[in-house]
Amino acid sequence: MAIPKVLILRGPGTNCDHEVAYAFERAGAEVEKLHINQLRQAPQKLQNYQILLLPGGFSYGDDVAAGKVLAVQLEHFLADAIREFRDADKLVLGICNGFQTILKAGLLVPPDEDGPLATLARNTSGRYEDRWVNLDVTPGKSVFLKGLSTLEVPVAHGEGNFICRKEWILQGLAQAGQAVLRYAGLNGESPVYPQNPNGSQGNIAGISDATGRVLGLMPHPERNVLPTHHPRWTRQGLRKEGDGLALFRNAVEYFTT
Numbered sequence: 001m002a003i004p005k006v007l008i009l010r011g012p013g014t015n016c017d018h019e020v021a022y023a024f025e026r027a028g029a030e031v032e033k034l035h036i037n038q039l040r041q042a043p044q045k046l047q048n049y050q051i052l053l054l055p056g057g058f059s060y061g062d063d064v065a066a067g068k069v070l071a072v073q074l075e076h077f078l079a080d081a082i083r084e085f086r087d088a089d090k091l092v093l094g095i096c097n098g099f100q101t102i103l104k105a106g107l108l109v110p111p112d113e114d115g116p117l118a119t120l121a122r123n124t125s126g127r128y129e130d131r132w133v134n135l136d137v138t139p140g141k142s143v144f145l146k147g148l149s150t151l152e153v154p155v156a157h158g159e160g161n162f163i164c165r166k167e168w169i170l171q172g173l174a175q176a177g178q179a180v181l182r183y184a185g186l187n188g189e190s191p192v193y194p195q196n197p198n199g200s201q202g203n204i205a206g207i208s209d210a211t212g213r214v215l216g217l218m219p220h221p222e223r224n225v226l227p228t229h230h231p232r233w234t235r236q237g238l239r240k241e242g243d244g245l246a247l248f249r250n251a252v253e254y255f256t257t
């Protein structure tokens, strides 16, 4: 199939759209950006793309809760278009504020009759966490994470604390292969703060939907795509590319190979 087209869906307060566009272009995709209001006016435009990307930032100033206002818009104005998009075997990626948005819109873990099964709350440190983290990857069915076992990428957020309504919900997600990204400690030990920067239950950094075609994660893979993005590249030596690029390339290859 031809080169996939990525739609970067912006809103007021989005601030990582240029970086993700760069990452996806480097991975070989074609990228376009639309503001949420443009898509609300013409929801059928979504079907022109193969990958929907919700980037990081502070959509609607993180009012109410981070990602919540944009999530409500997706649910109320674009639910049919997004359902059609997903049913057409396409991909959805939410990074940081985009993860907060797609989780709260029910695109990763659908709610049950008692409401949402999981959310992203304030970091237990009580502060914004801006640092590099190590991730353990369990790809399961995730298209984006195919072939990956670890990732070193930065986080930058105040509300990344993944919590499930009940303990068994996370066990269920893990059994279903949806607990795909976890913060890692050094040498295989379980992570402590700040290795787990936000207090997430089960050290969860990202989750997949049940199909493997929707991924949400708090860390920013687009901030580690070039060899020089790593803060210690002068000491450790230049690598071929940053760890995060593989995630974008996997998404492109889903349509090209």
Ligand SMILES: NC(=O)CC[C@H](N)C(=O)O
Binding pocket: 055, 056, 057, 058, 059, 062, 066, 095, 096, 097, 098, 156, 157, 158, 159, 160
């Ligand atoms: N980098 C981002 O996307 C920020 C995420 C979000 N606004 C938070 O602080 O939790």
